[in-house]
Amino acid sequence: MPVSKLAHYSIRTMDLEQSCRFYERILGFKRGYRPPFDFPGAWLYKGGDEADFGTVHIIGVDPDNPAGLTAYLGDKALPATGTGTVDHIAFLATGVEDMWKTLQAEGVAWRDRTVPSLGLHQVFIEDPSGVTIELNFPAEEVTGLAEAHPAFDRASINAGE
Template identity: 60%
Template sequence: MSIRKLAHYSIRTQDLAASEKFYTEVMGFRVGYRPGFPFPGLWLYEDADESDYGIVHIIGVDPEEASGLVDYLGDRAGGDGTGALDHIAFLARHWREMRGRLHRMAVPYVERTVPILGLLQVFLRDPSGVTIELNYPASEAS
């Protein structure tokens, strides 16, 4: 197979500001380069390296003026996306720091351990309702 890794995932949102706040202040990504597409949005990066075009792409949906978005990506009537996505998972580290951030920002989460895999799993939701799974080494569990 020639596919080597997931490049990014995209989320459509009617609240671009809330999504930007979640992905920068909670998840710790930074807003970076994004071409001048005919619709609002953000590309979010883990660090200063922009060679892979970001990890998360936020697509702003303006119900009053969606022609640029519809022309470029097609119509998604009802906002139900392109399928039944359940969640997005990231490998992560520094759980203690993230836990503190989640508490300070009052972001609800569920914590589970999977001993056989050596994982601490943390589940939370972004402002558009997408479930995010953060996988930490089990040694970082509380």
């Protein structure tokens, strides 16, 4: 039985609302149906298709009442920050200029990299829990910006670097 696609990824956090706001405001996810588990959390969807079970599952860690989470997912220590053994999560995206503006307006640091052989321009950010997210845009979007704006200066756009 081959794997057909990613169903979701889950992030444990001490601040459920801060993490949800990040995925909603920065990446455009929307909260949707989540089963009534016995621990705090939210399921976030892209495109509103709840048939796909949500792409991002935010798991709220309540240190005063860990029983529900422990019973369902096991007793795992919450790392201070970062992605643990998973290095990063990547999404395909469009609209790099709008993303830069959003990141700048929200005060989110980022770094850019173009991979010409793949035709990709990558923007790397971190969510509030320190999970690295890679956004892959068509490289021609950056080329198009440079052509449309001769004074285009990536350093001035990329204030988050």
